[in-house]
Amino acid sequence: MPTTTLPSFSQLRAFVALCDHQHFGEAAAALGVSQPSLSQAITALEKRVDGELVERTTRRVLVTPLGQALLPYAREAVLAAESFNEAVTNQGAALAGTLRLGIIPTLAPYLVPLILDGLGRELPLLNPELREMVTGDLLDMLAQGRLDAAIISTDVDLPHSTAIPMYDEPLVALVPADHPWVGRNDVLPSELDGQRLLLLDEGNCLRDQTLALCQRYGTNPPSAVATTLSTVVQMVANGAGVTVIPEGAVRLLSGEGYAVVRFATPAPTRHIGLVHRSSSSRGADFAQLADIITGLARQAGLPLAEVGRYNRRGR
Template identity: 30%
Template sequence: MTITQLQYVLAVAEHKNFTLAAEKCFVTQPTLSMQIQKIEEELSIQIFDRTKKPIQLTDIGQKIVNQAKNIVIEADRIKDIVEQQKGFIGGEFRLGIIPTIMPTLLPMFLNNFIKKYPKVKLIIEELNTDEIIVKLKNGHLDAAIASTPLMEEKLKEIVLYFEPFVAYIPENHTIAHKGDIEVSDLNIEEILLLQDGHCFRDGILNLCKSNGISTGNSFQLESGSFETLIKLADEGLGTTLLPYLHTLDLNEKDKKKLHHFVEPKPAREVSLIFPKTELKIQIIDALRTTIAGVVKGAIVFQNVQIVSPLNKK
């Protein structure tokens, strides 16, 4: 039994298809099938029920897969130990970032990181929070940047910064004359929201709920980007909330429509998330240090109220 064979088993268990698993492992389907058959013969059991479509794990196969995940992780840890001992920071690193953070944070740190750690090959994916959690647990991501806390038992979170919510109020709105506003000034019926699946959307709804504002299903419109929400607000279709870093790139005319909240300002907690196995921890630490260095000057808020990103029914 080899590590490679176990990796093939894990691939079939995930994709439930021998051909697709072989493609993902960059081997031919007969090679993959033969290696899995060797394990089954060695153990005198069937890992997969091939009579079902898609292919399913047998009861003993599920137990083997659970153990195989641990073995593959521990094998990767040996490589990690050697690289840390050598002080090597390099290799492939898969990073997921949620859509409401990617456009503002990535340009702030990516160039600095690449210059400082040229041996690291960053593979970056824009994913929603649910996708990130699944990929981290399945070993398809090394780390991610998302809004927290997520309360996931197998994942570790290191806070990078706190980012306040900022209200975007068009000039002709009834509260446009106010300076700093309170959450109670908001009317959920006219708040323009991101589409379902965005944790920033859930954060806004949770903010309203925690302040006694009925959220129901009465909001007018949802969109996939902050730019669209801003344009819709300017057309008189409502108001919206933006993450603080996003407001830094607005033109001067639009910045005049921004209203900060009174303290403690509602804010989201942005963290670096990774499995508790802490594989590739030297690269994770390098990322954390780099990001902390660039956001220190941009995010200066301390007196904040953290709003949960979890979708509360």
């Protein structure tokens, strides 16, 4: 039978890290311990629960059904302990030190420069470490405690996370330069159904938002998929079809062969927010950070609106 002795924090942390990395060497490196120490912690924990938590293979670690069942509780315990330490460390030192901040790829190219430049002035004691990833990966890293917060489009499910609304960003259509829509500012989302629609890969939130516009009005499938926004833009310029982009990305466009057209008012939008773990003790700090970054975006002239000003068809 399992022992009645409580597992140690180091054992639980070792188990969570091993499940996240699924490799003893990588997990040990992430924790800053030796592989033998990590292995001993896992073995001791398995003795406490009287069962195998991971299956050791020559190349990777497989989490057993028992391990999968216990992992959420171990992760919650580890995050709670880290939140405690975080609260102790940050007493009287709001928004200081290292902050691991994630950001989605369709927002990063024009928001990251503002963050790196502006936060140095607004929060000189803060050292932001920025990581660009798609929404699903950001939320996974947030849940694992490998990120402190992330700036994403919040039109997704956010389990165990709290979202702080920042602003709404209009969406626009990008079409070839000889397209009949050129010059229009009254395009209806329903008109996208009659076009050759170009999308980003699965996992990118902009893909889901674009599909939401179309699926609401029709069933015409997209004609192509690309990995990055810049690739989609080049495909539009070469006449492959049309796409939907956030209006903030328009300032990055410098080539030829395409034109920006706008949707009829009220325009579809995506809702930008800062998310953090609900268990974090730094909710007030993150709210301040979200407000500062929103201010930087507004000062830079990014196209944004107060949350809720536009209708929510961009969802």
